[in-house]
Amino acid sequence: MSIFDKFGAIASLRDDFMELGVNPFNVVIEEVLSATEAVVNGRRTILAGTNNYLGLTFDERCIAAGKAALEGQGTGTTGSRMANGTYAGHLALEEELAEFFGCPAAIVFSTGYIANLGILSTLPGPRDPILLDADSHASIYDGCRLGTGEVIRFRHNDAADLDRRLARLGERAASALIVVEGIYSMLGDQAPLQEIVAVKKKYGAYLLVDEAHSLGVLGEHGRGLVEQAGVADEVDFIVGTFSKSLGAIGGFCVSRWAELEHVRYAMRPYIFTASSSPAIIESTRVALAVLKDQGGELRARLWDNAHRLYLGLQRLGFSLGPETSPVVAVSLGRSKEAALGIWHELLARGVYVNLVMPPATPNSNCLLRCSLSAAHTPEQVDAIVEAFAALQTQVAAC
Amino acid sequence: MKQYPEILDALYEVLQPFVGEKGVVLSEDTALVGDLEIDSVKLLELMMEIEDRFDISVPINVLPDITTVKDLALKLEELLN
Numbered sequence: 253m254s255i256f257d258k259f260g261a262i263a264s265l266r267d268d269f270m271e272l273g274v275n276p277f278n279v280v281i282e283e284v285l286s287a288t289e290a291v292v293n294g295r296r297t298i299l300a301g302t303n304n305y306l307g308l309t310f311d312e313r314c315i316a317a318g319k320a321a322l323e324g325q326g327t328g329t330t331g332s333r334m335a336n337g338t339y340a341g342h343l344a345l346e347e348e349l350a351e352f353f354g355c356p357a358a359i360v361f362s363t364g365y366i367a368n369l370g371i372l373s374t375l376p377g378p379r380d381p382i383l384l385d386a387d388s389h390a391s392i393y394d395g396c397r398l399g400t401g402e403v404i405r406f407r408h409n410d411a412a413d414l415d416r417r418l419a420r421l422g423e424r425a426a427s428a429l430i431v432v433e434g435i436y437s438m439l440g441d442q443a444p445l446q447e448i449v450a451v452k453k454k455y456g457a458y459l460l461v462d463e464a465h466s467l468g469v470l471g472e473h474g475r476g477l478v479e480q481a482g483v484a485d486e487v488d489f490i491v492g493t494f495s496k497s498l499g500a501i502g503g504f505c506v507s508r509w510a511e512l513e514h515v516r517y518a519m520r521p522y523i524f525t526a527s528s529s530p531a532i533i534e535s536t537r538v539a540l541a542v543l544k545d546q547g548g549e550l551r552a553r554l555w556d557n558a559h560r561l562y563l564g565l566q567r568l569g570f571s572l573g574p575e576t577s578p579v580v581a582v583s584l585g586r587s588k589e590a591a592l593g594i595w596h597e598l599l600a601r602g603v604y605v606n607l608v609m610p611p612a613t614p615n616s617n618c619l620l621r622c623s624l625s626a627a628h629t630p631e632q633v634d635a636i637v638e639a640f641a642a643l644q645t646q647v648a649a650c
Numbered sequence: 651m652k653q654y655p656e657i658l659d660a661l662y663e664v665l666q667p668f669v670g671e672k673g674v675v676l677s678e679d680t681a682l683v684g685d686l687e688i689d690s691v692k693l694l695e696l697m698m699e700i701e702d703r704f705d706i707s708v709p710i711n712v713l714p715d716i717t718t719v720k721d722l723a724l725k726l727e728e729l730l731n
Contacts, residue, residue, distance in 0.1 A: 381709075386698070402707075405694060405697075405698060407698065420706060611691045
């Protein structure tokens with residue numbers, strides 16, 4: 253018996269993909285042409301599945317800042333934040349994030365995944381309850397798994413269900429940490445945050461909102477769903493990422509509690525990971541400044557594109573997520589083979605979207621997940637709709 | 651206070667839909683994954699249903715220790731009493 257035997261099903265699926273000539277879970281971007289276009293399989297392709305919401309990956313100011321840091325500070329820090337890996341830029345970014353959110357404390361992590369791993373594995377102590385929305389991202393589940401808290405799921409976006417589960421905890425509810433997301437990555441739907449906050453207040457629990465897909469996308473100043481819902485004073489922790497709206501890589505946690513600073517010294521995923529390179533930190537700082545200064549204009553373009561795609565696909569009769577969002581998910585059937593065929597056809601027509609299969613999907617159906625960017629032109633969005641329109645029959649039969 | 655036999659009977663009822671065409675006769679030794687083919691996602695959904703039925707919290711941390719119906723019934727008995 254080989255140590256690899258347990259990966260037999262994965263190996264078989266991979267072989268099927270290779271026969272098709274392209275693996276949807278290992279797509280190679282052969283050449284990046286812009287924030288919205290690349291060469292894939294030798295063909296010019298519209299990128300409609302990159303989470304590059306504000307289109308800042310090719311922003312000249314961000315690139316210049318990254319270049320200057322690369323030349324002036326080197327290629328990497330070669331150490332963790334707790335050792336030699338905290339440069340002035342890391343601290344400056346933390347201060348800028350704290351100011352942006354109006355919070356007294358902020359911590360920068362090397363990825364968004366590590367941010368959730370660090371916070372959720374450390375903040376809840378042994379047997380402290382963690383109440384998770386059932387559709388939470390894998391990084392949230394994994395962070396809880398690494399820690400010692402008791403993990404209880406509540407039904408997706410169902411504040412009444414959360415209420416019932418907190419009630420069962422009795423006095424322990426006051427130490428519970430509730431975790432929700434601003435925009436859920438698969439279907440693009442938003443958390444009913446005001447209702448969640450009302451339940452949180454009823455029990456005196458704590459609330460963490462992951463704004464990975466909503467930073468820069470929601471709220472008058474782009475601070476996310478917390479700002480849009482007007483509940484900043486009631487949310488205890490906000491986690492987010494630099495790898496979507498800010499066009500780089502990294503993660504953060506900000507809090508209305510200054511004591512977050514103490515947690516920094518206890519988080520193993522933070523302590524034992526090399527810190528972000530200076531180039532990443534400096535491009536992120538500039539991206540955050542762009543978000544502050546010009547975010548409104550970018551957001552308006554992003555939402556125009558989101559409405560254009562959602563309405564275009566809705567008119568064609570596709571089954572979509574419950575609300576218009578920069579994440580537009582086309583629901584297919586359960587057949588992975590059929591979903592793969594449709595995804596491949598879209599790629600052949602010059603449109604890249606994400607193919608998502610169960611168990612990563614919320615309802616056991618396969619999804620074609622599109623994400624829009626402020627950098628998409630209306631013509632590109634129309635081209636995405638046309639590519640889907642050409643596959644209507646296959647999707648209906650899927 | 652719920653006794654083990656009562657919990658077991660309730661579990662058989664909740665698990666019956668998973669028997670389907672498999673021809674499995676539910677018993678304490680029935681394996682949730684091996685016999686009833688309940689995958690990880692279905693298991694999480696099932697636990698929410700069980701929580702509501704018994705009006706208790708079952709942290710998902712306990713799932714790795716549960717293989718059979720008996721494991722689940724014993725865990726529920728422990729949590730309920």
